[in-house]
Amino acid sequence: xxxxxxxxxxxxxxxxxxxxxxxxxxxxxxxxxxxxxxxxxxxxxxxxxxxxxxxxxxxxxxxxxxxxxxxxxxxxxxxxxxxxxxxxxxxxxxxxxxxxxxxxxxxxxxxxxxxxxxxxxxxxxxxxxxxxxxxxxxxxxxxxxxxxxxxxxxxxxxxxxxxxxxxxxxxxxxxxxxxxxxxxxxxxxxxxxxxxxxxxxxxxxxxxxxxxxxxxxxxxxxxxxxxxxxxxxxxxxxxxxxxxxxxxxxxxxxxxxxxxxxxxxxxxxxxxxxxxxxxxxxxxxxxxxxxxxxxxxxxxxxxxxxxxxxxxxxxxxxxxxxxxxxxxxxxxxxxxxxxxxxxxxxxxxxxxxxxxxxxxxxxxxxx
Numbered sequence: 086x087x088x089x090x091x092x093x094x095x096x097x098x099x100x101x102x103x104x105x106x107x108x109x110x111x112x113x114x115x116x117x118x119x120x121x122x123x124x125x126x127x128x129x130x131x132x133x134x135x136x137x138x139x140x141x142x143x144x145x146x147x148x149x150x151x152x153x154x155x156x157x158x159x160x161x162x163x164x165x166x167x168x169x170x171x172x173x174x175x176x177x178x179x180x181x182x183x184x185x186x187x188x189x190x191x192x193x194x195x196x197x198x199x200x201x202x203x204x205x206x207x208x209x210x211x212x213x214x215x216x217x218x219x220x221x222x223x224x225x226x227x228x229x230x231x232x233x234x235x236x237x238x239x240x241x242x243x244x245x246x247x248x249x250x251x252x253x254x255x256x257x258x259x260x261x262x263x264x265x266x267x268x269x270x271x272x273x274x275x276x277x278x279x280x281x282x283x284x285x286x287x288x289x290x291x292x293x294x295x296x297x298x299x300x301x302x303x304x305x306x307x308x309x310x311x312x313x314x315x316x317x318x319x320x321x322x323x324x325x326x327x328x329x330x331x332x333x334x335x336x337x338x339x340x341x342x343x344x345x346x347x348x349x350x351x352x353x354x355x356x357x358x359x360x361x362x363x364x365x366x367x368x369x370x371x372x373x374x375x376x377x378x379x380x381x382x383x384x385x386x387x388x389x390x391x392x393x394x395x396x397x398x399x400x401x402x403x404x405x406x407x408x409x410x411x412x413x414x415x416x417x418x419x420x421x422x423x424x425x426x427x428x429x430x431x432x433x434x435x436x437x438x439x440x441x442x443x444x445x446x447x448x449x450x451x452x
Contacts, residue, residue, distance in 0.1 A: 091212065091213045091224070092209050092210065092213065092340065094228055095209060096288070096327075096329070096344060098231035098235050099227075099283075099284045099293075100300070101235050101319045101322055102231055102235040103119075103280055103296035103322060104301055104318035104319045104321070105235075105239065105242055105319065106273060106280055106297070107119060107277075107296070107298060107301045108301040108311075108314055108315050109253055110273075110277065111298065112254070112305070116302070117175050117176075118157070119293070119298060120175075120179065120290075121156050121157075121178060122157070122179075122277050122278050123281045123290040123294050123297075124179045124180075124182070124183035124290055125153055125155070126150070126153045126282055127149075127152070127182070127183055127186025127187070127290075128152050128182055128183075128186040128189060129145075129148035129150070129153070129155075130145055130149045130282070131186050131189040132148055132189070133146075133147070133148035146279070149281075149282040150275060151278075152182065153274070153277065153282070154271065154274060154278055155182070156182055157271065157274040157278075159178045160175055160178045163177060209287060209340040212227045217229055230287075231284065234280055237276075238276055241276055242315070245269070245272070248264050248269055249269060249273065251264060252266040252269040280293075280297075284296075288344070291342070291345055292341040292342075292344055295344070295345035295349065296325065296348055299348035299352045300318045300321040300351070301318040302352055303317075303355035303356075304317035304318040305362075306355050306356060306359040306362040306363060307355060321348075321355075322348070325344055325350075326347075328344075328347040328351075329343040329344025329348070376418075376419070376422060379411075379415070379419045380426070383419055383429070383436075384423065384442050384449065386399070386409065387429065387436055387437070387442070388438060388447070388450070402416070402420065402434045402435075402436065420436065423442070427439055428441055429442050
C-alpha cells in the first residue's frame with residue numbers, strides 16, 4: 086500500500102473511531118470530557134511504557150485506559166460533593182493527571198522517544214514505518230490498532246444502542262427501567278479512553294479532542310436523528326482527515342494540526358449553512374417570523390378600527406408609522422406583503438381588510 090494512502094487510512098480510522106463515542110459526549114453535554122481523558126491518559130501511558138518499554142504493548146493501552154477512567158471517577162467524585170460544577174471538576178482533574186505524566190516524562194524518560202511534543206501533536210508521517218504483519222498483510226500498526234478500536238466501538242454501539250440512547254436522552258427513565266445509567270456512563274467513558282489511547286500514539290491528544298468534538302457537533306446541527314448523527318459524524322470526521330492531509334501536503338505543515346484545523350473549518354461551515362440550525366437559516370427564519378408578526382399586527386390594528394368613527398384616520402397609511410412605531414419603509418413593505426397574501430386591499434391611503442384578512446385577524450385575537 087502507498088505510504089500516503091496508509092497515512093490517510095490511519096487518519097480515517099482515527100476520525101471514525103473518535104466520532105462514534107464523541108457523538109454521545111456532545112449529546113450528553115460533556116464534550117470537554119474528551120479533552121480531560123485524552124490528557125489524563127498520559128500517566129498511564131508513561132507508567133505502562135516504563136514497565137514494558139513498548140508504547141504499543143497491550144499493557145500500555147490498558148494502563149492508559151484505566152488512567153482515563155480514573156479521571157472520570159475523580160470528576161464524578163468532585164461532582165458528588167456539590168461544591169463544584171461539571172466543567173470546573175473536569176478542569177481540576179485533568180491538569181493534575183496530565184502534569185503528573187509530563188513530570189514523569191521529563192524526569193525519567195528524557196532519553197527515549199516519548200516526549201511532550203509527540204504526546205500533543207503525534208506524527209502521522211512516521212506511522213508507515215511502524216509495521217506489523219497479520220493474516221499475511223504487512224500494514225502499519227496504526228491501521229491494525231485503530232481498525233480494531235473502530236470495530237470495537239461499532240460493535241459496542243450496535244449492541245448497546247438502545248441503552249445508550251435512553252441513558253443519554255432520559256437517564257431518569259433509564260434508571261426506572263433498570264438500565265443502570267451510571268454503568269452505561271462508565272462504559273461509554275471506557276470506550277472514549279480506549280479510543281483516545283489508540284489514537285494518542287499516532288495523532289496526539291489535540292487531534293483526538295478535535296475529532297471527538299467537531300464532527301459530532303457539526304452533525305448535531307444537521308439532523309435530529311441519533312442514528313443519522315452517528316453516520317454523519319463519521320463522514321465529516323473522515324472528510325476532515327482527508328482534507329487535512331491534502332492541506333498539510335500542500336503547505337508542508339503538521340498533518341495532525343491540519344486535520345484538527347479542517348475539522349474546525351467543517352464545523353464553522355456547518356454552523357453557517359446548516360439547512361435548519363445554521364446561523365443563516367436561523368437568521369432567515371427570525372426575519373420571516375418578524376415579518377409574519379408585523380402582518381398580524383397590521384391585521385389586528387385594521388380589525389379594531391374597522392367600521393368605527395376613527396377608521397378613516399386610523400386605517401390610513403400615514404397613521405401606521407406613528408401608531409405602530411414603524412419606519413415608512415417597514416410599513417410599506419408590511420402592507421405590500423399583506424396585500425400579496427390577499428389579506429388587505431389598498432384604496433389610495435386607506436387600508437381595508439379582505440374577508441380572508443378579517444378571518445386571519447380573528448384567529449390571531451383568539452390565540
